[in-house]
Amino acid sequence: MLDTARFTYYFPAISASFEHDIFTRLQRLYFRVQSAFISFQRMSRYPATFTDVPLVLTEPFILRGYRSTHQPWSYYWKSLFHKHNETIN
Known part of the structure; x- marks a missing residue:
């Protein structure tokens, strides 16, 4: 410290x-x-489902948990630090 x-004393x-x-x-x-x-x-907890996002961005067998589209970049940056099922991996 x-x-x-x-x-x-010195200064x-x-x-x-x-x-x-x-x-x-x-x-x-x-x-x-x-x-x-x-x-x-x-911040919202990824309420978008596979029907809410474009078909190009969907993954097979993933039904929900997608990020909402048309959000500001700060939304996507903050979403990188959310806890999710791949946090530990």
Whole structure:
């Protein structure tokens, strides 16, 4: 860990701004992670069935669990991190 007392002894002028900078960066990171987690929770769980997607995209014997079509790219990117039956494999 960072020993702030030793740091402020050797660099008294920049210690306050350094600590503030680290705190604000960690706070921004926390809010980004929190908002990403919330958006993952709000995302639908692949409700599309084989009849909802084009025939080219269907797989034999897979009846449901397809991603919805005509969604923004962020939807498809987030869907990569969902838990599914191939998560462990």
